[in-house]
Amino acid sequence: MNTKDFIIDESFKLFLARSYDGVSINDISNAVCMTKGALYHHFKSKEELFKLVVDKYLYIPTFTIDAKTNSLYKFILQGNIQAEKKLLFYFKDNKVFTPLDYFSFVSEIFRHYPDFAKKKTKFINAEIEKITLILHKAIKIREIREDINVPLISSSFFSINMGLLSNLVRKNSIEESILILREQNFEFYKLLKRS
Structure with missing residues (x-):
């Protein structure tokens, strides 16, 4: 792991446990055993570091599965596997993690990283579009019913994963x-399947 990644990882633990305002540059430099000057060599400010932490650690489920060649069932299966891997990667070894800390972290993002919402809106729309393609294909191959509201179901699938x-x-x-x-x-999938 390079120095920059190490600083980002350690800063994430601090921001998660104590909040953006509760963490000083001194706290970060102590956690990574560097002087403030050495820390500023890698990052211009605490705000820049916070943004990099957010970009790395704010997990929104993404589906790296080919929407054109997979069934809805496979899509769901792969999505669950990918979500589990991501969560375990980010949080399994973090002894101080609590879900409420994560919610607090997320709420601080909108105060200290105003462009975040714009960046994620594009990402979310692209994910919902991917789900829409999968649903259309699933209808075409008669995997699921054709009487569904595809845009609404696409958003619902995404919302389930955000849950x-x-x-x-x-x-x-x-x-x-x-x-x-x-x-x-899979309960949602059963509701959509053809009988």
């Missing part, structure tokens, strides 16, 4: 939250 955060708060367990997500997705 992973609320599952984390309710269960305080990554493994249980992933299990609930999997069950939610």
Whole structure:
């Protein structure tokens, strides 16, 4: 791991546990065992560092599955696997993590990173478009019913996956939250399947 990534990772733990305003440059330099001058060699400001932390760690489910060649069932299966890998990668070894800390972290993003919403809106629209393609294909190959409202169902699938955060708060367990997500997705799939 390079120095910049190490600083970003350690800063994430601090921001998550103590908030943006609760973490000073001194706190970060102490956590990474560097002088403030050395820290400023890598990052212009705490705000710049915070933005890089957000870009790396704010997880919104993304589906790296080919929308044109996969069934809806495979899409859901792969999406669940990818969500689990991401969550375990980011949080499994973080002993101080609590879901409420993560929600606080997310709320601070909109105060300290105003362009974030614009960046993520494009991303979210692209993800929903990918789901729309999958649904159209699933209708065409007669995997699911054709009487569904595709734009609404696309948004609903995306919303179910965003609900992973609320599952984390309710269960305080990554493994249980992933299990609930999997069950939610496949229950929704059963409602759409042709009888």
